[in-house]
Amino acid sequence: MTLKELEPKLLALTPAEKTQVIQLLAQSLSDTWQGIxxxxxxxxxxxxxxxxxxxxxxxxxxxxxxxTEAQLLDDYPHLTAADLVNAWAYAEANPDEIEAAIKKNEEA
Structure with a gap:
């Protein structure tokens, strides 16, 4: 997707969603992820x-x-909903890394 294609979608976001996008972009640029x-x-x-x-x-x-997230939280009682939010954001920002890890572990 190009920036030109993305721009109208970004502008259509709510203020809260725009805040989340900014946070996601800032995290991806600094390569530091809260809770990861x-x-x-x-x-x-x-x-x-x-x-x-x-x-x-x-x-x-x-x-x-x-x-489901509820099942994951049941399966891993020490995980929090915030941990899952951080995990989903990290995965969304780093899809190639996650896909490579999945593939590597399928072959193992």
């Missing part, structure tokens, strides 16, 4: 929920398989 960590040697160095061994790609794959 990457540590060599932990989860293969993949992005994960901070303080856990739950990789973002795993949450994305679970969602694709039809597992």
């Amino acid at each position: 960590e990457k540590t060599p040697g932990v989860c293969g160095g993949d992005a994960r929920i901070a303080g856990t061994r739950i990789p973002i790609w795993s949450l994305i794959e679970s969602r694709r398989l039809g597992i």
Whole structure:
């Protein structure tokens, strides 16, 4: 999608949605993500929920398989709704990284 195609969609957003877009863009530029960590040697160095061994790609794959956020929160009681929001935002901003991690782990 080009900026020219994206511009009318951005302008149509509510003020709250525009704020979220700005935050997402700022995070992607700084490459720091609240609640997301990457540590060599932990989860293969993949992005994960901070303080856990739950990789973002795993949450994305679970969602694709039809597992709801409520189910994820039940399955991982130490996760919060904010953790999932951070994971979805990270995945949306880094789709190539997430797809590569999913593919790598399917082959393993």
